[in-house]
Structures are given as structure tokens and as C-alpha cells.
Amino acid sequence: MQHGGHRRPFATAIASALAIGLVACGGSGAGSTSAADNVAGLPITHFSSGLKPNAPTPDLVVHNVSDDESDRVATAAIADVQDYWNERLPVDFGIKFEPVTKLLSYESSGANQQNGCGDTKRNVNAFYCSRDDSVSWDRGVLLPQMLQQFGQLSVVTVLAHEFGHAVQYRLKDKAGIANNTPTIVKEQQADCFAGAYFRWVVEGKSTYFNVSTSDGLNAALSSLFLVRDSAGTSATDNQAHGTAFDRIFAFQLGFEKSPKDCAALDLNNIQPRLTERPLDRKDRNKGDLPINEQAISYLQKSLDEAFSKAGVQAPQIVDQGGTCQGGPDTPPASYCPDTNRVSIDLAALAKLGKPVDQEAEFSGEETGGHGDFAALSEVASRYALGIQKGVGAKVDNANAGLRTACLVGAWAAAINKTQGNDLRLSAGDLDEAISDLLRPDGLVAADVNGKRADAGFTRVEAMRIGYLQGSSPCSSQYP
Numbered sequence: 001m002q003h004g005g006h007r008r009p010f011a012t013a014i015a016s017a018l019a020i021g022l023v024a025c026g027g028s029g030a031g032s033t034s035a036a037d038n039v040a041g042l043p044i045t046h047f048s049s050g051l052k053p054n055a056p057t058p059d060l061v062v063h064n065v066s067d068d069e070s071d072r073v074a075t076a077a078i079a080d081v082q083d084y085w086n087e088r089l090p091v092d093f094g095i096k097f098e099p100v101t102k103l104l105s106y107e108s109s110g111a112n113q114q115n116g117c118g119d120t121k122r123n124v125n126a127f128y129c130s131r132d133d134s135v136s137w138d139r140g141v142l143l144p145q146m147l148q149q150f151g152q153l154s155v156v157t158v159l160a161h162e163f164g165h166a167v168q169y170r171l172k173d174k175a176g177i178a179n180n181t182p183t184i185v186k187e188q189q190a191d192c193f194a195g196a197y198f199r200w201v202v203e204g205k206s207t208y209f210n211v212s213t214s215d216g217l218n219a220a221l222s223s224l225f226l227v228r229d230s231a232g233t234s235a236t237d238n239q240a241h242g243t244a245f246d247r248i249f250a251f252q253l254g255f256e257k258s259p260k261d262c263a264a265l266d267l268n269n270i271q272p273r274l275t276e277r278p279l280d281r282k283d284r285n286k287g288d289l290p291i292n293e294q295a296i297s298y299l300q301k302s303l304d305e306a307f308s309k310a311g312v313q314a315p316q317i318v319d320q321g322g323t324c325q326g327g328p329d330t331p332p333a334s335y336c337p338d339t340n341r342v343s344i345d346l347a348a349l350a351k352l353g354k355p356v357d358q359e360a361e362f363s364g365e366e367t368g369g370h371g372d373f374a375a376l377s378e379v380a381s382r383y384a385l386g387i388q389k390g391v392g393a394k395v396d397n398a399n400a401g402l403r404t405a406c407l408v409g410a411w412a413a414a415i416n417k418t419q420g421n422d423l424r425l426s427a428g429d430l431d432e433a434i435s436d437l438l439r440p441d442g443l444v445a446a447d448v449n450g451k452r453a454d455a456g457f458t459r460v461e462a463m464r465i466g467y468l469q470g471s472s473p474c475s476s477q478y479p
């Protein structure tokens with residue numbers, strides 16, 4: 001988040017970008033379907049996700065394999081992903097599936113191993129190597145770390161992505177892949193292929209894994225979040241994999257559509273929506289704004305301008321402990337319908353808004369905070385509830401939470417487009433909102449009582465829709 005430092009001349013631009021038409025919404029009566037009830041048309045399910053208790057032992061040769069959990073899950077993941085592509089390559093692309101030539105398990109901190117791309121020593125990674133058509137993974141550091149943080153599905157997510165690269169090399173021009181294809185295109189396709197595979201698992205077609213649409217898919221998305229590029233990476237960097245926003249977009253595309261849609265991704269169609277960009281020269285503190293009274297006053301102004309066309313009394317943000325007298329009680333920020341105020345606990349928000357230590361996050365340690373935009377978007381979400389109440393919408397059901405996330409996305413896009421605004425997005429900000437959406441206690445997609453749609457997939461999608469399409473779908477998609 002950045003403070004522009006001078007008066008912004010584009011208030012009208014923001015206002016029209018956010019001319020929200022919520023008057024017609026909130027009428028969803030009993031029996032009507034809710035966007036919160038499903039994930040891309042599939043029911044919300046709750047069961048433990050991971051290797052099936054009765055999963056067979058895969059008939060695969062893995063070099064240097066051990067019998068630890070990392071290798072068991074990784075080997076089953078490869079076998080499963082191969083089953084998937086064995087089914088899909090002939091149907092979608094008219095080509096016969098060929099398994100990869102070599103599988104290698106290694107310990108980045110242990111004895112050397114070799115594949116066609118060289119030595120594995122100190123390579124904390126999982127990767128496809130086209131030179132010898134191999135998939136390799138580090139069972140010493142990377143996989144155990146991911147297992148510990150997000151469980152078995154994180155390993156499946158990583159390997160489904162890596163296998164996506166093997167698929168690319170099988171599709172070649174059918175996926176538009178040539179020697180000079182930018183890395184980000186290959187990475188977007190691989191995330192998309194992983195999403196397509198996950199849908200197949202969620203639909204119950206996998207021999208090896210169970211994935212629920214609630215916690216199961218949340219684990220897959222959280223793993224993609226964890227392996228996002230650090231804030232400020234350029235999308236043209238030859239190592240660029242994308243922001244969490246970009247990576248989850250591609251995964252969701254594959255989940256909602258098909259491998260053909262993944263293969264059709266190219267630089268022209270991804271560039272307009274990619275959010276990865278270097279830090280601006282003017283960004284101080286790597287784009288991190290301390291959350292203090294001044295930041296909150298910029299936020300109030302930015303929200304007032306953004307939602308001015310709604311034609312309702314603007315909620316006032318006040319530092320009153322983060323709860324409302326007589327409820328609701330969703331600290332560190334609560335929307336109080338009785339007074340039309342957003343009550344915040346500034347000290348708690350300042351803590352929440354501290355910069356993310358991505359290295360600590362990766363190893364599962366205390367990360368400091370979740371970033372300035374996580375804190376500001378929580379407050380913005382409570383403000384957006386006030387606007388919704390003002391236009392007569394219901395603010396106490398799961399659709400209200402999703403509509404709120406959608407409006408926060410629309411607001412984020414509006415301040416992103418505006419030059420010289422008091423607040424503007426800096427690199428990494430959107431990912432801070434995504435971290436809030438994926439956390440079990442985040443507020444961005446919560447209704448007035450703090451209740452949220454069960455599926456992180458749906459919560460992230462709601463913010464994305466607002467960010468990419470503006471506020472009008474917020475009421476039509478989440479009635």
C-alpha cells in the first residue's frame with residue numbers, strides 16, 4: 001500500500017468505477033440457491049482429505065526412494081496424475097499418453113543425486129527436467145515442510161503442477177510451447193493443469209486421493225499461496241511463477257474449465273490480468289504502510305470516494321476496540337449496524353498489518369504480520385457491509401460475505417487504477433488480501449457476524465471477480 005503524497009484528481013474515476021447497483025439485491029428468500037453452497041457447481045463437502053486409507057501401492061519406479069510419508073504421497077501423486085492424463089490427452093488433444101521417463105526422490109541436504117538438469121545438492125525444490133523427461137522432488141526439506149504446513153494435498157498440488165510441465169512437453173505446439181515461450185506462460189499453464197486434475201479428484205475419480213471442496217481445496221490453494229513469488233518480482237523475470245493471485249486464477253481456471261483452456265493460455269491472454277509487477281520506484285518500505293491513524297484516515301477517504309455513488313450515508317471508521325456495543329463482535333474490526341460505524345482496534349490492526357516475513361512463513365514460523373493490505377482490506381470489508389445495509393441488502397448470510405469480498409476486490413481495482421490517489425496498491429498487496437481470504441479467521445469474506453462461506457475457493461473467487469470485473473457482478477453473482 002502506498003500513500004501518494006498529493007491530492008488525487010481522479011475522484012470521479014473511482015466513483016464511476018464503483019457505481020454499485022446493490023438496490024436489487026438481498027431479496028434471496030428461503031430455498032433459493034446461494035453461491036456459497038457450491039464450488040464451481042460441486043457441492044461443499046467436509047471429510048478428511050489426503051491419501052485414501054485403501055489406496056494401492058503405485059506400480060512406479062522411483063530412484064532413491066524412501067518409505068517416508070513424503071515419498072509415499074509423492075509417488076501416489078505421480079501415479080494419480082498419470083492416470084488423469086492417460087484419460088485426458090487422447091480425449092482433449094488426440095494424443096497418446098506417455099509416462100515420464102524418470103522419477104527421482106532426493107534429499108537437498110543429503111547425498112548427491114543427478115538428473116538431466118544436473119546435481120540436486122541444496123536444491124530445495126520439486127521440478128520437471130525436460131532434458132531427461134524426469135520429475136524430481138526434495139524429500140529432505142521441501143516436501144516435509146509442505147506436509148507439516150498444509151498436509152498431504154500440498155505435495156499433490158506441487159507434483160500435479162510439475163507434471164503439468166511434462167504434459168506441456170508432450171503437447172508442444174498444441175499448447176503453443178516453443179523455446180522462447182516466457183516462463184510465466186508455462187507456469188500459468190502448469191497451475192491450470194493442476195487445477196483441472198484436482199477437479200477430477202474432487203469428482204471422486206481418483207484411485208489414490210480424497211479431496212473435499214472445503215478444507216481439501218483450501219489446502220491446495222494455500223500451498224499455491226505459499227509458493228508464490230515474493231512481492232516485487234517482475235512477470236517478465238525468467239524465474240517468474242506469478243503472484244498468489246495469478247497462480248490461483250490459473251488453478252481455478254483449470255478447475256472450472258478444461259485442460260484445453262489451460263493449453264490455450266498465452267502471453268496475450270494472460271498479460272491483461274496478471275498482477276505481478278516490480279515495486280514502484282516511489283514505493284517506500286517495499287510498499288508497506290504502517291497502520292496508524294493517518295493510514296485509517298486515508299482509508300476512510302478512499303472508501304468514501306469509491307462508494308459515493310451508492311447514495312447512502314457513509315459508515316464512519318472509529319477506534320473503539322474493534323467490537324460493537326451489543327454486537328456484532330468481529331475484532332479487530334466490526335461493522336455496527338445500530339450506529340453505522342466501523343469499530344476498529346487500531347493496535348491489533350497495526351500488528352496484523354506488519355510486513356510478512358516470507359521466509360519465516362515458508363518454514364512455518366511466526367511471520368510478523370500479514371501485511372498492510374490485509375489489515376486495510378479487513379476494515380474495508382466492514383465498511384462495505386455498511387454500504388450494503390444502506391441499500392437494503394442482507395448483511396448476515398454467506399452470500400453477504402462473498403458480496404463483501406467482491407466489493408473489496410472492486411475497491412482494490414479502483415485504487416489501483418487511480419493515479420496520485422491517497423492510497424494506491426503496491427506490489428504484493430492483493431496477495432495480502434488473499435492470505436486473509438484463505439485464513440480461518442479472516443474477515444474480508446465474512447458477513448456482519450464474522451461468518452464466512454466454507455470454501456476458500458469461493459471466497460478467493462469472489463474477490464477476484466470484483467477486482468477484474470468491477471462491482472456490478474457483486475450483486476448479481478451473490479444475490
Ligand SMILES: [Zn+2]
Pocket residue numbers: 161162165186187190
Ligand atoms: Zn512450474
